[in-house]
Amino acid sequence: LGGGISRALAQMRDATVIDEKVLTDCLHEIARALLQADVHIKMVSDMRSNIRRIVNLEALAAGINKRRIIQQAVFAELCKMLDPGKPSFVPTKGKLSVVMFVGLQGSGKTTTCTKYARYHQRKGFKPSLVCADTFRAGAFDQLKQNATKANIPYYGSYMESDPVKIAVEGVERFRKENSDLIIVDTSGRHKQEAALIEEMRQVAEATKPDLVIFVMDGSIGQAAFDQAQAFKQSASVGAVIVTKLDGHAKGGGALSAVAATKSPVIFIGTGEHIDDIEVFEVKPFVSRLLGMGDLSLVKKFHDVVPVDQQSELMQKLTEGTFTLRLFYELLQNLINMGPIGQVLSMLPGFSSELMPKGHDKESQAKIKRYMTIMDSMTNAELDSTNPKLMSESRISRIARGSGRAVKDVMDMLEEYKRIAKAFSKFKNMDKVPKRNNKIL
Ligand code: GDP
Ligand code: MG
Numbered sequence: 001l002g003g004g005i006s007r008a009l010a011q012m013r014d015a016t017v018i019d020e021k022v023l024t025d026c027l028h029e030i031a032r033a034l035l036q037a038d039v040h041i042k043m044v045s046d047m048r049s050n051i052r053r054i055v056n057l058e059a060l061a062a063g064i065n066k067r068r069i070i071q072q073a074v075f076a077e078l079c080k081m082l083d084p085g086k087p088s089f090v091p092t093k094g095k096l097s098v099v100m101f102v103g104l105q106g107s108g109k110t111t112t113c114t115k116y117a118r119y120h121q122r123k124g125f126k127p128s129l130v131c132a133d134t135f136r137a138g139a140f141d142q143l144k145q146n147a148t149k150a151n152i153p154y155y156g157s158y159m160e161s162d163p164v165k166i167a168v169e170g171v172e173r174f175r176k177e178n179s180d181l182i183i184v185d186t187s188g189r190h191k192q193e194a195a196l197i198e199e200m201r202q203v204a205e206a207t208k209p210d211l212v213i214f215v216m217d218g219s220i221g222q223a224a225f226d227q228a229q230a231f232k233q234s235a236s237v238g239a240v241i242v243t244k245l246d247g248h249a250k251g252g253g254a255l256s257a258v259a260a261t262k263s264p265v266i267f268i269g270t271g272e273h274i275d276d277i278e279v280f281e282v283k284p285f286v287s288r289l290l291g292m293g294d295l296s297l298v299k300k301f302h303d304v305v306p307v308d309q310q311s312e313l314m315q316k317l318t319e320g321t322f323t324l325r326l327f328y329e330l331l332q333n334l335i336n337m338g339p340i341g342q343v344l345s346m347l348p349g350f351s352s353e354l355m356p357k358g359h360d361k362e363s364q365a366k367i368k369r370y371m372t373i374m375d376s377m378t379n380a381e382l383d384s385t386n387p388k389l390m391s392e393s394r395i396s397r398i399a400r401g402s403g404r405a406v407k408d409v410m411d412m413l414e415e416y417k418r419i420a421k422a423f424s425k426f427k428n429m430d431k432v433p434k435r436n437n438k439i440l
Pocket of ligand 2: 109110111133139185186
């Protein structure tokens, strides 16, 4: 999608006179790109007529930058489509909240429940998980496994087949244990069957959730609107989480979900790992849709990195190949509290894993350990972009050379992969349109 809209806007930038035809062509191109990104067809046509209404070329006084006005109008219109006008319920630490997850089977409910729990656990909440999915064999095992890994108390049953009973018992148990965030995972089955809808209604009635979160697979295409609407009609959905935005999904379904549920997107899922969850922010999301890169990250970069160091760093980061050598340099910078260290600490999932308690001794020791391990690598290994290069024999050689266990080397490589993924966001950073050195 990015390509399409950026191209459309770029063409517009190149045109010397912005007349009716240029605007029409541009809107056509944008509409096509939005449809390709799974934005609902009705929303695309609404957006088109809104832009036409807002951008009255004739009425614009001479000398005003018309291109910029069109560009801003497109950006603003997409932002508006993602804003339902009212914020969602936000849990408060120390005060009991019950949050129920709904969505079709396979949308990512169980995975997202744990991510959501862990996110709040890091913020000091006492979350707990209740498995009210008695439909799917293995549902309880899956939740149990996730919860155990994240050290979050859970409740469920292999024997009981009534989801309402389990939900009530679970909520009761954790209320007594002073949990302040009880998360209820529900069953999904396949389609928007009447039985599923009725089950959801009963679980909601019995547990009286403060918030119902609709979980939607980001890759379901034009089906997003109808699916979101079906859930809205049967449960009082108050927020949306869109999952699987790490894959090929372009994310346009998020606009449909907001329109259909009249609720905001609060998080996005960006992978299968427990920390692959990001707080949803409208402007960076739209800027990504428009192919302008991750605006918030870019803004932070410009805020904290001194101007004279920006271009060198930028070049390395935007080259798109995140080698172990670059990882080494970043860690060095992190330890010295250099500017890039500050940028790193703002990456979702970065600081929380590498420096869970800030710059304490433990985190510093871990980073130094990683660096010691890399000191035993060859140049070829440090500069390689081929993940297959790290064979078992190489790993044991590196372990021996650095006096560490094989597991330590594996841990370091695991961390490297995770961070390389986070850094893929920087790739298009240099393409962000800038004016007078200020991000649009
Ligand atoms: P549920 O049936 O709604 O509970 O869905 P699950 O939580 O069991 O997830 C279904 C599948 O989607 C699992 O294989 C998850 O690992 C995967 N999944 C969930 N969220 C994400 C995500 O954000 N990104 C990716 N790549 N996979 C995800
Ligand atoms: Mg599930």
